[in-house]
Amino acid sequence: MKTPYFLLSLISGLLFWLAWPTMPFTPLIFIAFTPLLYIADKVSHPGKYFGLVFLAFLTWNAASTWWVGNTTVPASGVFANVFNALLMSIPWMAYKQTKRRLPVNASYFALAVYWLTFEYIHQTWEFSWPWLVLGHAFAMHPGWIQWYEFTGTSGGSLWVLLGNIVIYNAWKRARIYDATTRELLRYEAWKPVLAIGLPLIISAFIRPAPDDPAKKAGVVIVQPNIDPYDEKFSAGTSMEQLQTMLRLTEQKADSNTRYIIWPETALFPMGAWEHELNYQPEVIAIRDLLKKFPRAKLISGAATLKRYSATDEVPATSREMNDGTRFDAYNSALQIDTSLSIQVYHKYELVPGVELVPYVRYLSFLQKVALDFGGITGSYGRTPGVEMFTDPAAGANVFPVICYESVFSNYVAEHIKPGANLLVIITNDGWWGNTEGHRQHLRYASIRAIETRKWIARSANTGISAVIDPAGNIHDPQPYWEQAVFSSTVTLRAGNTFYVKNGDLLSKGALIFCILLIIQSLISRFIPGLRYAKGN
Structure with missing residues (x-):
């Protein structure tokens, strides 16, 4: 039959x-x-x-x-x-x-x-x-x-x-x-x-080439476990969230810490102007923390805003303020140290329907139909920020991968190619609850490690934070939906794989x-x- x-x-x-x-x-x-x-x-x-x-x-x-x-x-x-x-x-x-x-x-x-x-x-x-x-x-x-x-x-x-x-x-x-x-x-x-x-x-x-012991770097990864629906984007809670992350960081950071890593949108959940970042109370508090750990730099997710002048070329993703000024909102990553220089990377691979209304430049009226999951809604900007986070004194070039970007094999490889020697993934995987979504997302990061033969330090707001070696093995995975912080050691690995070199x-x-x-x-x-x- x-x-x-x-x-x-x-x-x-x-x-x-x-x-x-x-x-x-x-x-x-x-x-x-x-x-x-x-x-x-x-x-x-x-x-x-x-x-x-x-x-x-x-x-x-x-x-x-x-x-x-x-x-x-x-x-x-x-x-x-x-x-x-x-x-x-x-x-x-x-x-x-x-x-x-x-x-x-x-x-x-x-x-x-x-x-x-x-x-x-x-x-x-x-x-x-x-x-x-x-x-x-x-x-x-x-x-x-x-x-x-x-x-x-x-x-x-x-x-x-x-x-x-x-x-x-x-x-x-x-x-x-x-x-x-x-x-x-x-x-x-x-x-x-x-x-x-x-x-x-x-x-x-x-197998990947062995690590160079001289290129090892200490990292502290924070998993604050802030509910993205009920806490993260609630008015008046951003400084409380900051204090939680500062407290967790101090539990594990020491004189050997090279990078402190906080998750996606950890800072300014309702947005902060990029030309005023140095004056934000969150940044001032972070610099006070970093004075205790002078070798460390902090990498964090943030929601940032960029205002356009009358002479600027204004992208289709821009929004209009009451006075007619146009501005863009970005899902960003920041590198902060004790200097006044803040490096800003803008997420490019955006989630369709949530962070990006596809082809809004042709159908501008669709800007208002983006799904509202809290925080800033509508299409985020896609104009470039820095290509990678640099630290010439340490010979470190970090490519910060924000959430959804870590699913893109080609995109990650293209941005490793200019010379990045460490991958940092910052994400907020609590949107879909305790489902296969956050577990699949973590596992895909193992593939990015193999393709690029780079260490990955992954900070997820609600989990699963971890460190992944160049062979794709996951180390120190933290429990989902639990507050956590841990320290680990990664290696800054020079050179590119055949895939990264040739696409x-x-x-x-x-x-x-x-x-x-x-x-x-x-x-x-x-x-x-x-x-x-x-x-x-």
Whole structure:
């Protein structure tokens, strides 16, 4: 008796969920696409095929990232899951069309090209949501993916696609030729074993270069555990929150501390003008603290504001004050020391719908529809701040990654390339409660460490704060939703990996082939000889 196609679609989505961090069944990722490959072979009606593909991806999205709706606006999660499932369906619709005009192996190649192109675009446009990039599936097993220092997550995505295709073909050949178990093991089983096993073997022989003991630096990481809904953005509480972080810092800081790290939006939750930062009482109190630890610099998240003059070029994200003056609001990171110099970095990869109204420069009226999660609402500014935090005396160059930015493989690599030797992630992961969201977010940081071979110091307002070594191993993870502070040692590591130096070559290559496939498709409409007869 044949399994109904809709059931196969559901099975595909559930396999992805079971394989996704932080579920414990990661190897299932190598068969999660096989029901869809079968559906693509058997279902000819375009509408029915689309419905089945969409159902699979909706199941995966809803089961793995349902928590995006665990906010004051649950409808946002419904929209995000449905919209992302629709986008994921596009490569598979293109694959179905390609199957009709190209040989089998060429159509499989096209599927990989379409999917990698989709993932690449999904990291670069303003509706970005790279949370479910296939290469993130191995976040709980850094020992499997040490070769990400050469390929980034796109290498993992290709590995998943190849594994599924090879396993499906082995199964299909066994059915077509009615192969015995012995014949299957002899003639087909070696292919998926090789496709899946070879990267694991390669990974076992790759390790980051050893740390230079002379480049070690002490860090103190603070996890203040301030409720983002009921406390953080409440009027009149910012100085109380500051006192909590100062108190926690003093418990662990000492003469060897090089960096003190506070989480996202720890300072000025309602905003502070950037040209007046030196006069803010919070900054004055921090400098009084740093006088006790003269070698230390403090890195903290902050909400900052920038006013534009009449002669400035004003971006579309700007807002208007009562007097007509335009200004931008930023989700920022600050580096503060005892001097009057404050380095300010502006978050660039913003959360669509919360921090960024996509393409608001073309549809300015949408500025008012941004979701209100507390603090400053509407589109944040995206004009650059400093490229990285520098400390020439210590030879330290820190790239501060703010929350959502740590999910972007390409973005982090591009900003490490100019010479950063330490990654600091500051985040506020309490928005979605005690769900898989904050656990997945932590695990993805392990992949960024492998891709860049840099130490990561991670401060999360409500957890999970931790330190991550260049092999992707997590050290000193702090309990979620508990106040905590700890000291640790990281190493300032010079040099860049192949991936950081050269970028995402796999995705760029896929984009080129995708364009060629589209051109070939258009030409084939007018030159019948380019078509291939297909059985499906």
